[in-house]
Amino acid sequence: MTKGDNVARFDRYLLSQLLVLFGFFSLVLVAVFWINRAVQLFDRLIGDGQTALVFLEFTVLGLPRLVTTVLPIATFAATIYVTNRLNNESELTVMASTGSSPWRLARPVFLFGLISAVMMTVLSHDLVPRASAQLSEREVEISQNITARILTEGTFLSPVRGVTFYTREIGEDGVLRDVFVADRRDPSTRMIYTAAEAYLVRNDTGTSLIMVDGLAQRLLPDGLRLSTAKFQDFSFDISGLMRSDATVAERISNMSTWRLLQDRDALLAEGTSAGALAEETHSRFARATFCVVTALIGFATLLVGGYSRFGVWREIVIAFLLLLALDGTRSTLTDPVLDDASKWWILYAPSVVGAVIVTGMLWSASHPGWVRRRLRGVA
Structure with a gap:
């Protein structure tokens, strides 16, 4: 068996491990977030005289948006867990000894990030708007249903x-x-x-x-x-x-991305601001690209830290803080875009900054001797 066959087999092995752990963490996180929201939703609907079927329907319609919330977290957690296990079992060390560079080892992680990004793309551009529109319609129907209310x-x-x-x-x-x-x-x-x-x-x-x-x-x-x-x-x-919101105006958050792009002029003519339209459209693409960065940050941070008999908790904390800082800046970038639609590009800043950080970490892992020489030179 050639070296290329071994590397390809390792890629499939690592990708399969990432996908399995990704599915596990996704289920756990969705269950945790769902229980928290389901309690409030159950009290509100059942208190208004609704049936359990209505509660189940509202829960199903709210799942796509809930999944978009936990998807980056599950991607990061799966990458951290699998990379830490490969480090502890010296599998990454063995692959590095065969001549595989950090860039080459990061390829299956990058593919895993792309898979997560594709899932986020399908959710953000189609499933979430469709479910939100259906949920808004059902809320209006229930608000008009006197039998259920009184x-x-x-x-x-x-x-x-x-x-x-x-x-x-x-x-x-x-x-x-x-x-x-x-x-x-x-x-x-x-x-x-x-x-x-x-x-x-x-x-x-x-x-x-x-x-x-x-x-x-x-x-x-x-x-x-x-x-x-x-x-x-x-x-x-x-x-x-009766509730005064008997009719709910259609919101751009309930429209698919294709419709936002196709009916842009009509939406602007109806009073939708250009900034709101740009923010809603580009934020959906930015969420998908951020999933790739989320996966690579966890892998690159642990790869730079290397193996330590004291564990890699320091690297895990650093990776988490980096992810938290990048994700925290996303919420602060919406206001400038809402004010000026020409600034849509700043919505991709967290992904770009994260990609630069990952590139620097992988380059550092590929040139450990250069870093040590620079440190000796400074000393």
Whole structure:
């Protein structure tokens, strides 16, 4: 077996190890982040009277954006873990002794970073916008669903502040039985309505609750006077109990990149700023390129540190701090692009700076004698 065959086999071995650990860390991180968000989402949806199927649907639609958050972290963690294990087992030392340079050893890591970048590209340019658009539509539908918001049998609900609603039973024909409505939105007057039956009526102007055979009680806090009136039928407008965001304007974050590029002139004519359009488009490409840098930073930092019987915790901390510094600068670069669309190129600055750092580390690992000579010369 030739030297080239051995190197190719090592490339496949290293790439397979990286992909396996990448899948493991991705699952763990997604589970951790998902549990944190699912608790809040569950309380909000179930508290509004939604079913478990709606909760599951919202969870699935939120997964693509969640994956884009954990993807660079999983890429970095997989690279650190695999490189550290290869160092401890002296596999990198053996490959270096066969004549493989640090640049050559970094090739499978670079391919791994490209695979992660392709995943990020598919998510950022297509899946995340599509899921976000669907999620926005479902939120509007749920906000318009009165049955889910205020019609729950045997439960006192407060759709909005100052209003309490209760119904003992909802018939199969839609009739509400034993209805109680307390309206405290006006501080000077408190109203309580009770009715044997009630019906929901929708029209062009809104939605009304028609109560039949009931009693209206009005309390005036100033004089502590209570007045009552029986009624045969009474209309209570509940349009105010609906959320005001019945319609949601389509946002550029919910559009695919192809549409952003194709309909750029139309979006600008509709009022979308050029800076917002440039930031949204180029940030998606910048996220993909950053995945490649994330993988190479972890590998190059541990490769420069070499083998140590005391471990490589110092190199791991350095790699993490480098990644944290580069990733932290990305959030500060959006404002200049929003103000001036011609500055779109600065969104790629973290990836470019990271690539320069990786190049310097790999060059240093390829010329260890030059570094020692320079240090002796300075001394």
